[in-house]
Amino acid sequence: MKTICFYLILFMVTTPILSQDKMEIKSAKITFTFVNNDVDGSISDFKSSSNIDFENLSGSTFEGSAAVETLKTGNFLRDWSLKGGKYFDADAYPQITFTSSEVLTNAKGFTVKGTLTIKDTSKPIAIDFIKNGKQLTGTVTLNSYDYGIQIKKNREQNNVVVQMIFDLQ
16 A cells, blocks of 8 residues: 555656646747838737647647737838738738647757748748747748738848747746
């Protein structure tokens, strides 16, 4: 009986310790810079169903969405225009979504490959992440032209650097 109690106590004590490497995203801060115009902004109302296992990153999943209506650049007229039909069309396409397909370890952290959907366009992307305690910082450079959002006439002038800071639980 003492042996059974010992193993039961050991299981109860070690299970929370072992599961500490499995985390979910509890909140996010997503910012962007439209490089050619040096315009900074943010998007919020982030929802995630990600499961991150730092002991087995390849078994992790990253899924999330952000509401286009929350897009902010610090200029009301520019925000209104970007949310309109010519650019993001928030009424027809209210969410920007991402679903991972693969998670790989790299020299500085890990890379999440997956599909980003903006408007009715889905494209593969790779986001590099660095873990710092219970926070992940991810960075990716996109081209808005690839998603039907043509701010500038030349494709190469439509680069957007996106940074995500995820708080984990």
